[in-house]
Amino acid sequence: MEIKVIxxxxxxxxxxxxxxxxxxxxxxxxxxxxxxxxxxxxLGLAVVFFMTLTSFITYPIYKYVLAxxxxxxxxxxxxxxxxxxxxxxxxxxxxxxxxxxxxALEIFPPLIVTNxxxxxxxxxxxxxxxxxxxxxxxxxxxxxxxxxxxxGFTLALIIMVGIRERLELADIPENLKGAPVTFLxxxxxxxxxxxxxxxxx
Amino acid sequence: MTKKEKHDELLISHxxxxxxxxxxxxxxxxxxxxxxxxxxxSVYLFGIRALVLISVSVVSAVIAETLIRxxxxxxATSLDGSAVITGMLLAMNxxxxxxxxxxAVGSFFAIIIVKQLFGGLGFNIFNPALAARAFLTASWPAHxxxxxxxxxxxxxxxxxxxNAAGFPPExxxxxxxxxxxxxxxxxxxxxADNNISVSRLYDMATSADMxxxxxxxxxxxxxxxxxxxxxxxxxxxxxIRKIITWHIPVTFIGTVAAAAAVFYSLMGLxxxxxxxxxxxxxxxxLLGAFFMATDTVTSPVSGKGKVLFGIGCGLIxxxxxxxxxxxxxxxxxxxxxxxxxxxxxxxxKPKVFGVRKMKTGEARVLASPKNKGVAK
Amino acid sequence: MKYGEVFTKGxxxxxxxxxxxxxxCPTLAVSTSVSNALWMMxxxxxxxxxxxxxxxxxxxIVPAHFRIPIFMTxxxxxxxxxxxxxxxxxxxxxHALGIFVPLIAVNCIILLRGEEFAQKNGMFxxxxxxxxxxxxxxxxxTVLALVxxxxxxNRLFGYVLIPGLEPAGVMILAPGAxxxxxxxxxxxxxxxxxxxxx
Numbered sequence: 219m220e221i222k223v224i225x226x227x228x229x230x231x232x233x234x235x236x237x238x239x240x241x242x243x244x245x246x247x248x249x250x251x252x253x254x255x256x257x258x259x260x261l262g263l264a265v266v267f268f269m270t271l272t273s274f275i276t277y278p279i280y281k282y283v284l285a286x287x288x289x290x291x292x293x294x295x296x297x298x299x300x301x302x303x304x305x306x307x308x309x310x311x312x313x314x315x316x317x318x319x320x321x322a323l324e325i326f327p328p329l330i331v332t333n334x335x336x337x338x339x340x341x342x343x344x345x346x347x348x349x350x351x352x353x354x355x356x357x358x359x360x361x362x363x364x365x366x367x368x369x370g371f372t373l374a375l376i377i378m379v380g381i382r383e384r385l386e387l388a389d390i391p392e393n394l395k396g397a398p399v400t401f402l403x404x405x406x407x408x409x410x411x412x413x414x415x416x417x418x419x
Numbered sequence: 420m421t422k423k424e425k426h427d428e429l430l431i432s433h434x435x436x437x438x439x440x441x442x443x444x445x446x447x448x449x450x451x452x453x454x455x456x457x458x459x460x461s462v463y464l465f466g467i468r469a470l471v472l473i474s475v476s477v478v479s480a481v482i483a484e485t486l487i488r489x490x491x492x493x494x495a496t497s498l499d500g501s502a503v504i505t506g507m508l509l510a511m512n513x514x515x516x517x518x519x520x521x522x523a524v525g526s527f528f529a530i531i532i533v534k535q536l537f538g539g540l541g542f543n544i545f546n547p548a549l550a551a552r553a554f555l556t557a558s559w560p561a562h563x564x565x566x567x568x569x570x571x572x573x574x575x576x577x578x579x580x581x582n583a584a585g586f587p588p589e590x591x592x593x594x595x596x597x598x599x600x601x602x603x604x605x606x607x608x609x610x611a612d613n614n615i616s617v618s619r620l621y622d623m624a625t626s627a628d629m630x631x632x633x634x635x636x637x638x639x640x641x642x643x644x645x646x647x648x649x650x651x652x653x654x655x656x657x658x659i660r661k662i663i664t665w666h667i668p669v670t671f672i673g674t675v676a677a678a679a680a681v682f683y684s685l686m687g688l689x690x691x692x693x694x695x696x697x698x699x700x701x702x703x704x705l706l707g708a709f710f711m712a713t714d715t716v717t718s719p720v721s722g723k724g725k726v727l728f729g730i731g732c733g734l735i736x737x738x739x740x741x742x743x744x745x746x747x748x749x750x751x752x753x754x755x756x757x758x759x760x761x762x763x764x765x766x767x768k769p770k771v772f773g774v775r776k777m778k779t780g781e782a783r784v785l786a787s788p789k790n791k792g793v794a795k
Numbered sequence: 796m797k798y799g800e801v802f803t804k805g806x807x808x809x810x811x812x813x814x815x816x817x818x819x820c821p822t823l824a825v826s827t828s829v830s831n832a833l834w835m836m837x838x839x840x841x842x843x844x845x846x847x848x849x850x851x852x853x854x855x856i857v858p859a860h861f862r863i864p865i866f867m868t869x870x871x872x873x874x875x876x877x878x879x880x881x882x883x884x885x886x887x888x889x890h891a892l893g894i895f896v897p898l899i900a901v902n903c904i905i906l907l908r909g910e911e912f913a914q915k916n917g918m919f920x921x922x923x924x925x926x927x928x929x930x931x932x933x934x935x936x937t938v939l940a941l942v943x944x945x946x947x948x949n950r951l952f953g954y955v956l957i958p959g960l961e962p963a964g965v966m967i968l969a970p971g972a973x974x975x976x977x978x979x980x981x982x983x984x985x986x987x988x989x990x991x992x993x
Contacts, residue, residue, distance in 0.1 A: 240969050242823040246903065249816055255765070291879055294897040298871040302864050334820045334901045341894045380761035381544050388538035391491055393984035397816060398977045402536060405973030406545050407758055409553040409965070413735070413751020416744015524963070532974065557965035 220355060224362050225419055231366030233414040237335050238374040239407055243367075244335030248378055248404065249397050258379040262372025266365065268308070269339045272301055273364025276340040277357055281349050297340045335371055339364040377407065443540070447500025449660050453653035454507055454710060460649050461642045465515035465568045469642050473510040475519045479526035480506030487535045501540050505529050508548035508711060511643020512703065512750065513555070516566035521559060525551040545757045546717050549707075549750045556745075564746075567598060567639050575639040576602060579632040584623050590615065594623070598639040599701035601746040618688065625693035633700035644703040654709035663713040666725035667732070671708040672699055674733025682741070704736065707749035717757045724760075724767040731756045796916075802923040805931030811904040812935045812976075813983045818904040821895050822936050823972040829952055832940035834888045836933020838877045838896065840926060843905050845873040847925035850913040857914070866909045867900070874900040904932060935979075942975050943967060 237243045247261065276297050284290045313320045343349075343360040350356055381403050390399050461469045484502040488495055496502075509525050529547035537543045556563040570578040576595040586594065593609045594602060606620040623629065632638050636646025644650075657663045679698040683691035698704070712718060712732055719728050732752045739748025805811065811818045825835045846869050850857075857865055878896050881889040889896060899905070908928055913921040941951075947966030949956050965971050 242820055242969055242972060243898075245819045245823060246817065249819070255762075291875060291882075294874050294878065294900050295868065295871040297897075298867050298900050299864075302867055306864070334898050337898060337901045338894060341897050345894055377758050377762065380765065381758065383765075384544065384761040385537070385542075388542035390538050390542075391536065391981075393988055394536060394977075394981050398980040398984065399536070401973045401977035401980065402532065403544060405970040405977065406533065406550055406754075408968075408970040408973060409550060409557060410545070410751055410754035410758060412553060412557055412970075413739050413745065413748060413755065414743065417739070417742055418744075419742060554965055554970070557968060557970065558963035559961060560964070 220358075222419060223355075224358060227359055227362045228366040228369075229414075229417060229419070231363050232370040232373065233411065234417055236370040236374055236408075236411055237338065237367045238371055239404065239411050241338065243338040244333050244371050245404075247333065247375065248400060253379070253382070255376065255379050255383070258375050259372070262368075262375055265333065265335065265371055266368030268305070269336055269364040269368035269371075270361055271304065271364075272336055272340050273343055273360045274357075275304065276300055277343055277348070277360040280344055281353060281356065285349060293341070293344065297337055301336055301340070335367060339367045342367075374404075374407065378403065381407075443501070444499045446662055447504055449662055450504055450657065450710070451500060451507065453656045453662075454504070454511070454643070456649040456653055457636075457643050457646055457706070458507060458511060460636055460646050461511070461515070464637060464645065465642065468568075469510075469515050471519050472513055472515070472517060472522045472642060473507060476510035476513075476522040476526050477503050477506035479523040480509070480530050483527045483530035484535070487531045488539075491535065493539070496540065499540070502530055505534070505547045508643075509551050511706060512548060512552045512641050514563060514566040515568040515642050517562050518566075521555055521562060524558075525555050528554050541716055543716060544760075545754055546711050546714055549711055549754050549757075552750050553754060556750075570637075570639070577629070577632040577638040579628050579637055580623075580626075581628075583626065583628070584619055586615070586619070586623075587613065594620075598746070599624075599629075599633060599697070600640070600740065603697075603701075603740070604746045621683070621688050621690075621694055624697045625690050630693070630696065630700065633697065638701070640701075641703060644706045647700045647705055650705040650709060654705075657709070657713075663709065664722070664725065666722055667712045667718060667729040668708040670726050670729025671712055671732045671736075672704060674730050675699060675704060675737050678734065678737040682737075698737075698740070702740070702747045703749040707736075707753055708732070712753050712756070717760060719760050719763045719767065721764070721767045724763045727763055727767065728756050728760065731759065796920060798920065798923055801920050802927040805924070805928035806934060807931070809928075809931075810935060811928060811932045813980065815904070815907070817907060818902050818932055819976070821898065821902060822932075822939060823969075823976060825892060825895050826936050826940040826943055826972060826975070827967050828944045828948070828950075829937060829940045831891055832933065832936040834885075835892060835895070835936055836929065838881070838892070839899055839902060839905070839932055840929025841877055842870060842873040842899055842902075843908060843925040843929045843932075844922055845876070845925075846870045846905055846909055847913040847921040848918055849873075850909040851916060851918045851921035854914045862914065863906075863910075866906055866914075870905050870909070871900040904928060939972075939975050939979060942979075943971055947971055 231237070235241055238245060238248065244265075279296060279300060280290070280293060284293055284296060309320070343363055346359075346363070348356045348359045348363070378400070382400065385399060385403070394402075458473055462473070480502040481497050485495060485497045488497070506526050506529075509529055510522055513522060513525070529551035533545055533547040533550040534540070534543045552563075567575040569575055573592055574580075574595045575598055577599070580595065582588070582591045590609060590613050594606055597605050602620070602624065606624075607617045610617050610620055634647045636649060638645050654663070654668065658665070676695045676699050679695035680691050683694045688694055708729075712729065719725050732749075735752035735755055736748040739745060739751055745751070807814075809815060812822050821835060821839075825831050846866070849869050850866055874897060877899065878889070881892075881896065908924060912924045916924070943966045944950055945956065946963055947968075948964075949960050949962035963971075966975065
């Protein structure tokens, strides 16, 4: 039963409510920052990791600190501080223990922290009512939602980078090149993903 | 660099899909001839409304193509047949009683947004007719899932099906209100509500009458999908003319059939192969697999890539049919796989003609757009 | 400094979404109706004004190393104020905008104005910059919402426009958002290149 719930959340956040194509979160990295498939994949992995971690940490903060003390209106500030320090902390660790990875990820920290998908994941966990009485289940649901959201983001990003590469060869009207045609593609991709709506296991 | 040169260069960068010397219009008109029997039959079956849809759709597509190419100051291509095909395929994907303006809106969307803004024939990422169908489904869901032709009274399913299985009349009425595909989706609930064993639904679906109707085509559904035999005849014609290859249709249909056979035998049905056949013959699978998934522009170049594409289409179709919100998944399966084609092509590179001695890496550098900038 | 220019540049020359290419997520997500768009404009402008003023006033005492975390906390604080105000006076609006109220905190344009303008300029100029950018941001959303509400719901401010017409519902959904912004950016690019040619 619970496994079914988790799988539903995963499928939901990857396909049905894809962060980019349905929720329209994390759209900015779509627009030209990334041209190469490999760097898109690396950014995707970083986002998956970071969104999972954020969900893992923000959920108990809400559940044990904010909600019981009736200060849930501080959620936004608290989550921003947590996400900011988490990013800083990860950057330090990677720089110290894995310099090559740090170099590879150089442009990413700002992309990740200001990526609304990360704060979005943390907020969605709360607004979906995962903070119910069953803490363990809520925790697992949150982490699944954050992880699925990251995977969905990565999926959309990789498909998009692939299509953009092909579009470079296409005879697209001059003023439509770049961001406009990328959005046009995103719209068609979002239409295609409608096929998954209502998917139930 | 002039427009003409640019075009030539681009044609070189895409390996030739068709090895004969046929021109684009020739290929397009061959496809139109192949689609014609199913289209003509739909007018016979559904009447004047189907003819209106097909005509409006084709005319709008040609008008849209003319207008947008004028606006973009590009040479006219309206009569190369590709717009006609898009219009025909779109109409063949609409419910017979859909209002005519939906066909017009769909054609304009398909030609302008999906095809010409992406660079026109040869550059579109998604199949225009299918993207338009998805657009119309999201815009006017009630029309797209309800404007079915009724053979008599409320019967959408098929005039040839009578209540041989002995369902109570109101249950039988409820069952025949659905298209063959929707029957699989809604039937179990209808029967469960009336305390009737669900296995009798599959008996009805796999009855000889039913399968015969599906084969001949006197069943409900969207305009062009109903007659299996005529679609197969058209497809055979395309095979003979070497317009399409076996890879995508065989793997696409095969995957749906295999998945259905496995699923229904695990479910314990007595004739899972017949239920699998029902899956193959009902809905838009044959139309999609032969006429839309095979579009050379929006499918992978290499044979291996095509096989992967077909399997992917088949799996997504089956998943949506069984567990999705829509009764039919063919349209979305093809669209999603269309989006994956650049990635499939990237990892399953076809042999590049004329550069056998080079390493693939070098060939890619030569073909990359950055080099074109240098050439300027 | 030309104060007029500071104020107006956000509307066209440096429009957040159309020229800088930021703040697109809320633009796409909230432009489902004109009233949502106007509320979003108001909320974002308020946060922009507040954060620009505060950042400008403390610009000389903020250690350079820690400025980004400090700016982000300031922005989040103003977002919380907006959230509280809406929840007290217009809970319906808070509900309609949903998660995009807390997400104002990661609207890149606000951090960008703090970083690029407010920490280098006086309070008056920063306030003008904030309001101008807020209006520019809001106008883009509003135009987009106008298109989407008319095409996708056959309504304007909730009132039916042409009785009996069946609107293209997809324009209210995510694909419609992407199509509308694409065509809008296309139009803006065409305008810009026509102007450049002259």
